[in-house]
Amino acid sequence: MKQTAFRRAAFVAGWFVIALAAAGCGNAEADRDSSISTPAAAVDPGADPSELTVTGEDDVSVTLTGPLAIKYASATQAQREALGRPLTGDHNAGTRESGVVYQQFRGGVIIAKNSDPGTPAYIVTSGKIRDAWNTERAPDGTPMLLGTNGSAGPLGVPTSDVTVDGPLETVTFEHGEISENTTTGEVTVTVDGNVVPSGLR
Numbered sequence: 001m002k003q004t005a006f007r008r009a010a011f012v013a014g015w016f017v018i019a020l021a022a023a024g025c026g027n028a029e030a031d032r033d034s035s036i037s038t039p040a041a042a043v044d045p046g047a048d049p050s051e052l053t054v055t056g057e058d059d060v061s062v063t064l065t066g067p068l069a070i071k072y073a074s075a076t077q078a079q080r081e082a083l084g085r086p087l088t089g090d091h092n093a094g095t096r097e098s099g100v101v102y103q104q105f106r107g108g109v110i111i112a113k114n115s116d117p118g119t120p121a122y123i124v125t126s127g128k129i130r131d132a133w134n135t136e137r138a139p140d141g142t143p144m145l146l147g148t149n150g151s152a153g154p155l156g157v158p159t160s161d162v163t164v165d166g167p168l169e170t171v172t173f174e175h176g177e178i179s180e181n182t183t184t185g186e187v188t189v190t191v192d193g194n195v196v197p198s199g200l201r
Contacts, residue, residue: 049073050117054086057106062086062093067112068103071121079161082125083108100151113157122158126169128187128200129162129178133171135199141176141191143199154191 052069056062064072064086075083084106086093092104095115102111108125124130133155136147141154151157156174163170167183176191178198187198 056086056088058088060088062088062103064103064110066101066115066117067119067121068101068110070117071110071112071123075123079123079125083110083123096151098152100157102151111151111158122171123161124158124171126162126171126180128180128185128198129169129171132178132187132189132198132200133158133173137191137196137199141189141194141196143197155189 049069050066052064052073053061054064054072072080072083087104087106093102095101099114100111101115101121102109107127108123108130110121110123112119112121124133133153134149135143135153136145136149137153137155138144138147139154147153155176155178158171158173160170160172167181168179169182170177170179176189176193178190179188180186187200189196189198
């Protein structure tokens, strides 16, 4: 009788150890890629997630939603590497008065016209293009000290990601485009069909 009880206790203890080991392996698997955590993307990479958590600066979790989450989930590895980690703080993410939603990253921004998940979002990572877009401009696009910039400026919201044609990188906007020749460093800004100064030094 004592021998049967001992075997039963050993059997139960053995199963307990196996269960603990399996649980430990499960956690290691989940922690393997801690930079992105999204149940929808993990289960079905083809799905469009409406919420996605990404590890930001100082390992703070940043939650992307709507079109920003969908765009990040569908971004190429090169786009994600160019973006880097998302920045934290109120001024680095949110919704503008116009309804535009955005998330700033160390190397770029993801931005969409509004928060509807069906709205296309775009990634702008080119440093000079981003700087020219963020230059304060008058309504006609000429740089001016007290103008507006970014999505509120005369160019408006991006309508494309960065496209590359040889040395030329271009982003189109609602009211124009900005191109950079990566060989010469020359930046061309077009607003409503007119070439205007880039405003870059």
